[in-house]
Amino acid sequence: MYKLVIQGGKPLKGTLKVSGSKNSSLPILFASILADTPITLNNTPQLSDISTTLRLLSSMGSEWILESDSSLFVDSSTLTNLTADYDLVKTMRASILVLGPMLAKYGKAKVSLPGGCAIGTRPVNLHLQALEKLGANIEVRNGYIYAKTKGLIGTEIHFEQISVTATENIIMAATLAKGLTTISNAAQEPEISDLCQCLNKMGAKITGIGTSVLNIKGVKNLNGIQYSVCPDRIESATYLVAAAITRGAVTVKNTNPQVMHAVLEKLIEIGANIKTDKNSITLDMEGKRPKAVNIKTSTYPNFPTDMQAQFTALNTIAEGHSVITENIFENRFMHIPELIRMGADLTLEGNTVVCKGVKSLTGAHLMATDLRASASLVLAGLAAKGTTTIERVYHLDRGYETIEEKLKLLGADIERVQD
Numbered sequence: 001m002y003k004l005v006i007q008g009g010k011p012l013k014g015t016l017k018v019s020g021s022k023n024s025s026l027p028i029l030f031a032s033i034l035a036d037t038p039i040t041l042n043n044t045p046q047l048s049d050i051s052t053t054l055r056l057l058s059s060m061g062s063e064w065i066l067e068s069d070s071s072l073f074v075d076s077s078t079l080t081n082l083t084a085d086y087d088l089v090k091t092m093r094a095s096i097l098v099l100g101p102m103l104a105k106y107g108k109a110k111v112s113l114p115g116g117c118a119i120g121t122r123p124v125n126l127h128l129q130a131l132e133k134l135g136a137n138i139e140v141r142n143g144y145i146y147a148k149t150k151g152l153i154g155t156e157i158h159f160e161q162i163s164v165t166a167t168e169n170i171i172m173a174a175t176l177a178k179g180l181t182t183i184s185n186a187a188q189e190p191e192i193s194d195l196c197q198c199l200n201k202m203g204a205k206i207t208g209i210g211t212s213v214l215n216i217k218g219v220k221n222l223n224g225i226q227y228s229v230c231p232d233r234i235e236s237a238t239y240l241v242a243a244a245i246t247r248g249a250v251t252v253k254n255t256n257p258q259v260m261h262a263v264l265e266k267l268i269e270i271g272a273n274i275k276t277d278k279n280s281i282t283l284d285m286e287g288k289r290p291k292a293v294n295i296k297t298s299t300y301p302n303f304p305t306d307m308q309a310q311f312t313a314l315n316t317i318a319e320g321h322s323v324i325t326e327n328i329f330e331n332r333f334m335h336i337p338e339l340i341r342m343g344a345d346l347t348l349e350g351n352t353v354v355c356k357g358v359k360s361l362t363g364a365h366l367m368a369t370d371l372r373a374s375a376s377l378v379l380a381g382l383a384a385k386g387t388t389t390i391e392r393v394y395h396l397d398r399g400y401e402t403i404e405e406k407l408k409l410l411g412a413d414i415e416r417v418q419d
């Protein structure tokens with residue numbers, strides 16, 4: 001196992017290129033199951049979640065080749081094993097995204113229930129209910145989902161609760177269903193639009209992309225294509241917060257400011273000077289201490305839950321009081337006790353954290369627990385006085401490609417060392 005050792009207090013300065021989106025790469029890799037010929041996916045990030053996805057696809061009979069640092073050739077055209085095993089699914093909940101494509105292409109699937117994780121129980125009821133409406137027969141027993149269908153039939157599906165991957169599962173299932181499927185109250189995250197654009201390039205007929213009402217006209221088959229994944233907006237925002245918390249000045253390139261308005265508004269509110277162009281964002285704190293900001297997480301295009309932990313870290317050293325409310329997951333506060341151990345003044349009340357900004361944090365020995373909580377601890381360590389050690393960095397490697405290399409490029413004093 002590895003840990004990160006950070007000597008804090010250095011303002012980050014410089015330019016870095018962000019990677020492709022994890023949460024767009026995953027559904028698109030699973031969409032390869034729908035295609036009759038191989039796909040080539042460019043701008044894919046080198047992350048452990050991507051390797052897990054490729055291992056899962058291989059276990060089902062897919063073949064893939066890493067053609068370059070970020071280009072993947074994936075042939076899932078003839079699966080030989082329609083089971084997604086527990087030991088792979090338990091490490092990555094997004095594995096549930098095999099269900100829709102397998103049902104649509106093969107009419108059957110056996111998928112381990114993903115189970116919960118550090119941030120919540122993470123049920124999949126919305127996925128299963130919607131697939132049943134499309135004509136799937138679903139049974140859950142012994143920790144597995146047994147699904148089969150004589151052929152999916154397009155229908156109207158309204159999600160009572162917005163769910164990103166449930167929306168993605170149904171979109172993929174509907175592409176090969178018979179007739180028209182209308183999804184209302186669909187999630188509108190940019191990664192869903194990226195998936196839809198890729199599916200349409202494969203021959204799907206999806207309209208309403210980017211809105212909460214999607215119409216998908218089923219087609220006979222889909223073909224493999226070349227596609228380039230959209231930039232990772234959460235990685236981009238995390239590095240902007242790294243600049244803000246260290247009072248530095250950083251430019252993030254190969255990103256898309258058009259899908260980050262809610263986060264950029266908050267960065268302007270903390271007192272950062274923000275400049276954007278088509279595919280880059282520059283944040284300059286001009287050496288100033290950030291001002292505290294209130295945060296309420298919600299679904300896109302509102303403030304993303306995946307940036308809550310990072311902004312909580314920022315608020316711990318900001319000027320003034322702030323209230324952070326987590327409205328999406330029931331337990332996305334695993335970073336709070338660790339930040340308190342660094343001297344943060346945080347009080348947790350239900351799904352809300354009350355924060356009183358302190359002048360500075362002090363380095364400490366910390367434990368990472370989940371992907372974004374770990375990012376929050378790295379940000380706190382970059383700003384803290386003294387040394388911060390963060391154990392179990394495998395959580396970080398799920399969603400941040402070579403985080404210590406990118407931070408070193410910006411002047412951070414950070415090392416990855418073996419435990």
Ligand code: EPZ
Nearest residue numbers: 023094122123124125126127162163164165306328329371
């Ligand atoms: C996706 O998870 C993302 N993962 C998450 O990113 C992100 O935090 C989340 O959307 C919210 O934006 C991927 O895209 C791979 P949801 P997902 O279904 O789809 C409840 C990261 O850090 N719910 O939109 O699993 C659920 O418990 C990860 O990159 C049900 O009750 O999230 C949650 O409270 C973490 N039943 C809420 O809905 C269901 O069947 C939203 O979850 C499904 C979800």
